[in-house]
Amino acid sequence: MSxxxxxxxxxxxxxxxxxxxxVSFDLHPGELLCIVGESGSGKSTLLKTAAxxxxxxxxxxxYHQRDGDWLDLEELSEANRRRLAREEWGFVTQNPxxxxxxxxxxxxxxxxxxxAMGMRNYGQLRDIAKGWLERVxxxxxxxxxxxxxxxxxxQQRLQIARTLVTQPRLVFMDEPTAGLDVSVQARILDxxxxxxxxxxxxxxxxxxxxxxxxLLAARTxxxxxxxVVETGLTDQILDDPQHPYTQLLVSSVLTx
Amino acid sequence: xTASAMTASAIAAPLVTAFASPMLxxxxxxxxxxxxxxxxxxxxxxxxVELTLHAGECVVLSGPSGAGKSSLLRVIYANYRPSRGxxRVRHDGDWLDLAEATPHQVLEVRRRTLGYVxxxxxxxxxVPALDIVAEPLIEAGLSLPEARQRAGxxxxxxNVPERLWRLPPGTFSGGEQQRVNxxxxxxxxxxxxxxxxxxxxxxxxxxxxxAELLEEAREAGSAVLGIFHDEDMRDRVxxxxxxxxxLQIA
Numbered sequence: 001m002s003x004x005x006x007x008x009x010x011x012x013x014x015x016x017x018x019x020x021x022x023v024s025f026d027l028h029p030g031e032l033l034c035i036v037g038e039s040g041s042g043k044s045t046l047l048k049t050a051a052x053x054x055x056x057x058x059x060x061x062x063y064h065q066r067d068g069d070w071l072d073l074e075e076l077s078e079a080n081r082r083r084l085a086r087e088e089w090g091f092v093t094q095n096p097x098x099x100x101x102x103x104x105x106x107x108x109x110x111x112x113x114x115x116a117m118g119m120r121n122y123g124q125l126r127d128i129a130k131g132w133l134e135r136v137x138x139x140x141x142x143x144x145x146x147x148x149x150x151x152x153x154x155q156q157r158l159q160i161a162r163t164l165v166t167q168p169r170l171v172f173m174d175e176p177t178a179g180l181d182v183s184v185q186a187r188i189l190d191x192x193x194x195x196x197x198x199x200x201x202x203x204x205x206x207x208x209x210x211x212x213x214x215l216l217a218a219r220t221x222x223x224x225x226x227x228v229v230e231t232g233l234t235d236q237i238l239d240d241p242q243h244p245y246t247q248l249l250v251s252s253v254l255t256x
Numbered sequence: 257x258t259a260s261a262m263t264a265s266a267i268a269a270p271l272v273t274a275f276a277s278p279m280l281x282x283x284x285x286x287x288x289x290x291x292x293x294x295x296x297x298x299x300x301x302x303x304x305v306e307l308t309l310h311a312g313e314c315v316v317l318s319g320p321s322g323a324g325k326s327s328l329l330r331v332i333y334a335n336y337r338p339s340r341g342x343x344r345v346r347h348d349g350d351w352l353d354l355a356e357a358t359p360h361q362v363l364e365v366r367r368r369t370l371g372y373v374x375x376x377x378x379x380x381x382x383v384p385a386l387d388i389v390a391e392p393l394i395e396a397g398l399s400l401p402e403a404r405q406r407a408g409x410x411x412x413x414x415n416v417p418e419r420l421w422r423l424p425p426g427t428f429s430g431g432e433q434q435r436v437n438x439x440x441x442x443x444x445x446x447x448x449x450x451x452x453x454x455x456x457x458x459x460x461x462x463x464x465x466x467a468e469l470l471e472e473a474r475e476a477g478s479a480v481l482g483i484f485h486d487e488d489m490r491d492r493v494x495x496x497x498x499x500x501x502x503l504q505i506a
Contacts, residue, residue: 028360186381193380197394215380219359233334233359240336244292251293 003064004029004170004202005050010059012049018226019045022059025221025231029169032196032203034213034234036249037223043206044174046223050204051091051172052081063088066169087117090163094175096155099162100147106133106158107143113166132161136191153184157191164195173205177212189215210250214238222246276310277346279448279479280332284341287324287331300503301327305341307498311447314470314480314493319500325483328500329450332481333372334362345370345448367395372450373441377433379426385411386421389439396444410439414465430457442469449473451482455489467492 003026012019020042027033035043048054050061052073061073063084073081085091093099100109110129111119119125130140136157138150147155156176163171176192177185193216196203207213213220213234220234222243230243241247285305291297301324309315317325330336332343334354343354347369354362366372380388386407393403411421414435420428425436438454451470455463463486470480470493481498484490490497 190380190382218363232337233362235335236337239330240289242290242337247292 003027005064005204006060006062006070007050008060008062010046010049010061011057012045012054013057018042019054020049020223021226023221023228024059025228027170027202027204029202030200031219032201032205032217034217034220035204035206035223036208036210036213036220038208038249041223042226043208043223045226047172047174047204047206051089052085053091063170086113087166088169090166090168090171092156092159092163092171092173092176094178096147096152096159099159100155102146102148104146105144106138106147106150109147109158109162110165113162117166128165132165133158135195136161137187151184153180153188156180156184156188160188160191160195164199164201167199169202171201171203173203175206175208178208192216210238222249276312278308278310279346280307280309280481281344281351282307282332282341283344285328285331285338285343286340287327287336288339302331303503309448309479309481311477311479312474313495314474314482315496315498316490316494317481317483317500318490318497320502322502323500324502325500326452329372329452329481329483333366333370333450335372369446370448370450371441371444371446373438373452373454375434375453375456377425377437377440379424379433381426382424384422385416385425385428385436388425388436389443392440392444407439407443410443411436413469414439415462431459431462434458435462438466438469442473445473445476445478447478449478449480449482451480451484453483453485455484455486463489 005027008024010023011021023046025033035046037043045054049056052061056074063071063073065071071084076084091099101112107126107129110132111125114125114128126143130143133140133143138154138157147158150158160176177188180188189212195201205216217234219232220237221228222230222237222245224245230237230241230246237246238250241250282305285302287302289299289301291299305328307315317328319325327336331338332354334357338355341355344351345354345365347365352361352365354365357365386404389407389411390400390403393406394400408421412418416432416435416439420432425433428436434454434457441454455466458466467489474480482493484493
């Protein structure tokens with residue numbers, strides 16, 4: 001099977017400091033890959049660099065388009081990179097307030113990217129927005145409420161609806177369940193799991209929670225100090241960790 | 257069927273393995289754990305395991321606790337990474353060494369060729385029992401209604417009451433969870449099946465159902481490798497035993 005995203009030797013440095021260093025991986029269609037590691041291990045930097053939100057210091061990111069051609073992200077103009085990120089990719093931020101527009105209604109948040117892609121029929125947009133609110137288990141009667149009136153868990157579900165409404169092929173997620181109550185977390189994880197399967201999405205998800213990786217991802221990468229120290233099948237990494245850092249991580253935090 | 261009736265039943269008739277095709281070949285297989293945070297301690301659990309498993313046979317691993325039976329199943333499933341040797345699996349007619357395979361290859365083998373049923377169900381929050389069982393069928397391309405219908409039939413056969421199907425199994429009894437787990441593991445027929453004490457908390461009637469399901473799988477050509485501590489169950493399903501011994505501490 002051919003990859004959807006091909007990352008090779010990717011690095012991002014903040015001045016002298018290493019964000020991520022020499023990371024390579026392939027992501028296949030329909031696959032969810034987790035990146036785990038402690039705070040400061042470079043997970044989010046890697047995610048943002050792979051998603052073209054940060055410029056690579058070195059290395060390459062290539063994306064396999066629907067028409068079969070490979071796009072080298074570095075060779076794209078800024079406008080085309082933004083078009084790609086808007087129309088074929090999605091990005092879910094840890095804090096939903098960073099990914100939502102707080103001054104417009106829930107419905108407008110969901111419909112905005114569809115409008116940006118040229119859909120104009122108001123009734124149709126509203127119906128789609130309602131459908132997506134239902135899919136993420138938000139009462140469609142709240143379509144005109146501002147996201148500021150929502151709880152943290154609802155805001156995160158709204159952000160997921162806003163991101164998935166355009167049916168992206170590839171979604172980047174940065175700790176989408178961190179900072180939420182456990183029960184709220186379970187609901188979002190179940191939702192993500194279901195939507196990823198239903199829509200056949202490929203996704204890269206950053207998490208510090210190994211139980212989340214086990215639940216959602218067939219493959220996992222472990223990062224420490226900006227580098228990938230271990231990569232492979234999630235269950236193998238959690239049940240038979242090889243690298244000293246992974247062994248420490250698994251023995252320290254795994255509770256399931 | 258009662259436990260005593262099962263004792264009376266003869267050991268399952270072995271197929272003529274000389275003519276059956278090999279499905280799994282373990283060659284010089286070894287596993288050691290290196291514990292970096294326990295002063296670099298090394299635990300040797302498997303050494304130089306040689307085993308060939310043929311289509312239509314059910315080989316039961318026997319031996320005391322600590323002999324490495326569960327570890328062997330986990331190494332074959334690629335849940336543990338082998339330290340030495342080969343785990344050759346026949347996948348789509350070709351031989352593939354899982355010790356050398358890429359994660360994507362292993363996932364493909366697990367999806368279509370190699371099944372594993374553990375002793376415990378890993379519960380997924382909020383997902384009802386019926387969908388947990390139906391999931392492998394959906395991954396195999398069946399429609400949701402058809403997958404649910406077949407999942408229901410199998411749960412019914414395993415005597416899981418229909419009122420439980422729509423509930424997440426987190427609150428089920430150990431035996432109910434185990435039956436959901438078996439149903440999930442057996443719903444897609446795979447050429448190679450690994451079973452780690454799947455009947456430990458089942459009563460005699462339900463063990464008997466599992467024995468029937470395994471016989472049907474064997475008759476359909478699956479090769480089965482399992483651990484059954486219950487002697488009646490072992491006698492009933494095994495076509496051959498594979499004795500294992502704890503490794504001597506060097």
